[in-house]
Every structure is written in C-alpha cells, then in structure tokens.
Amino acid sequence: MTLPPLHEDLVFHGPMSSSRADLLVRSLGRLAGQHVVDLGCGWAELLLRTVTAGASGHGVDLDAEAIAHGRKLASERGLTDRVTLEVGDAGAWSGKADVLIVNGSTQVFGGDPLTHTANALEAGRRFLRPGGRLLLGEGFWEREPTAAQLAAMPVPLEQYGTVAELVDLAMEHGYRLLWLSQANQDEWDEFESAHAVARERWLLAHPEDTEVRQRADQQREWRLKGWRGVLGMVYLTLVLPA
Numbered sequence: 001m002t003l004p005p006l007h008e009d010l011v012f013h014g015p016m017s018s019s020r021a022d023l024l025v026r027s028l029g030r031l032a033g034q035h036v037v038d039l040g041c042g043w044a045e046l047l048l049r050t051v052t053a054g055a056s057g058h059g060v061d062l063d064a065e066a067i068a069h070g071r072k073l074a075s076e077r078g079l080t081d082r083v084t085l086e087v088g089d090a091g092a093w094s095g096k097a098d099v100l101i102v103n104g105s106t107q108v109f110g111g112d113p114l115t116h117t118a119n120a121l122e123a124g125r126r127f128l129r130p131g132g133r134l135l136l137g138e139g140f141w142e143r144e145p146t147a148a149q150l151a152a153m154p155v156p157l158e159q160y161g162t163v164a165e166l167v168d169l170a171m172e173h174g175y176r177l178l179w180l181s182q183a184n185q186d187e188w189d190e191f192e193s194a195h196a197v198a199r200e201r202w203l204l205a206h207p208e209d210t211e212v213r214q215r216a217d218q219q220r221e222w223r224l225k226g227w228r229g230v231l232g233m234v235y236l237t238l239v240l241p242a
C-alpha cells in the first residue's frame with residue numbers, strides 16, 4: 001500500500017494557509033543574514049519562505065520522501081545555495097540559530113508527550129543566539145473537550161492546555177511574546193480533508209483494502225466526534241531577550 005504523498009494535496013503539513021505562513025515569516029522580523037533552523041520541517045515550505053525572505057536555512061526531518069520534495073522545491077526556487085535539508089532525527093540536532101522553527105513537531109525531542117512543549121522551549125534556549133526567535137506551532141484546547149469527545153480520540157486531556165497557559169509556560173522559560181496567531185476552522189478542514197481524500201481515492205481504486213478502510217474510518221471518527229472545533233493550533237513567535 002502506497003498512498004500518495006500529502007504534499008500532492010497540501011502546501012503545508014499542518015493547518016496553515018499561505019497567507020498565515022507569510023504573516024508568520026513577517027513576524028520574525030528582518031531575516032537577511034539570519035540563520036533559520038527548522039526541526040521536524042516536513043517538506044520545509046515554511047523554512048523555504050524564510051529563505052526567500054533573505055535567511056539561510058537548515059531543516060531536519062525523518063521523512064526521506066518529504067525531504068526529497070523539499071529539496072526539489074528549493075531547487076525550483078533557486079534557493080539551494082542558502083538552504084540544506086537533512087534526513088535525520090531532529091531531536092539529535094545541535095548548533096546555533098537566529099530563528100528556530102518547531103511547527104507541529106514538538107514530538108521530535110522525544111520523551112513523555114506531556115513534556116514535548118517544554119522540551120521545545122528548552123531547545124530554543126540551547127540553540128538560539130541572544131535575541132533569537134522561536135516560532136512554535138503547538139496544539140491547545142480551543143474549548144474543554146467533553147467526556148464523549150475525549151473518549152472518541154486518542155488525545156488525553158493533560159496533553160494540552162489553553163493558549164494563556166502555553167504563553168505562561170513560554171514566559172517561565174524566559175521568552176517574550178512577539179506575535180500570536182491561530183489556525184481557523186477552514187485551515188483545519190483543509191488539512192484534515194487532504195488526509196481523508198488520499199485514503200478515499202485509494203479506496204475507490206482498491207475497495208478490497210480493509211486496512212486503509214479501517215484507518216480512514218478511524219480518522220473520520222477521531223476528527224468528527226473528537227477533536228474538530230475542540231483542538232486548536234496556535235503559532236507563537238517568541239523572542240529570547242539578549
């Protein structure tokens with residue numbers, strides 16, 4: 001079974017529109033001469049936009065197919081002299097950056113899921129130069145899930161807090177908040193629908209594939225009875241004062 005890669009139906013591997021991505025790149029301030037590192041970059045669309053804005057970039061992801069697609073995009077845009085994309089464990093990366101992006105990928109640092117957000121904030125403290133910015137895309141509860149919603153999805157209540165709690169955690173780690181933006185329902189629906197359509201197209205061509213049918217049915221249940229309208233995604237542009 002080989003489902004088509006997600007980048008055939010999505011610009012970003014997350015609930016993010018192009019206009020929101022451009023806004024987030026602007027929120028990072030002047031990028032000329034700055035080095036941006038994206039941990040868990042996927043096919044690196046967001047990183048490539050910072051490079052287009054003048055930065056140099058480095059991205060790491062375990063997914064070799066996504067990295068190959070990112071390299072192709074970099075080549076098509078004439079950016080290969082300023083960006084490198086690496087297949088590897090982003091949790092093992094170390095170095096210095098002016099901007100660190102951890103977008104929908106706090107899991108790259110491993111460990112208990114309840115520590116993932118703090119791990120990303122701590123990584124920023126290790127890797128960012130003074131005055132550096134952390135662009136953090138992280139989940140939060142838009143509203144408290146009901147018992148029925150919690151029972152219908154594989155996400156424990158303790159996994160996320162409110163946006164205010166997330167920002168408080170960032171402050172406790174020494175950051176200041178430059179910009180805050182959150183995915184809207186259209187962005188979520190586009191993201192989720194792209195996953196669904198890949199499976200449904202496959203099933204139309206391979207109706208006997210019970211494994212994909214079960215996965216498609218399970219994802220639809222998780223989405224519609226669990227997290228839709230309840231689980232949010234917030235993008236924080238944080239600065240680590242010098």
Ligand SMILES: C[S@@+](CC[C@H](N)C(=O)[O-])C[C@H]1O[C@@H](n2cnc3c(N)ncnc32)[C@H](O)[C@@H]1O
Nearest residue numbers: 013040041042061062063089090103104105108
């Ligand atoms: C939801 S996607 C987000 C991708 C990207 N940040 C974006 O916004 O398009 C999460 C990504 O994390 C990557 N990932 C998960 N664990 C990883 C690890 N230990 N090292 C590198 N990448 C990892 C996955 O392969 C996937 O591409």
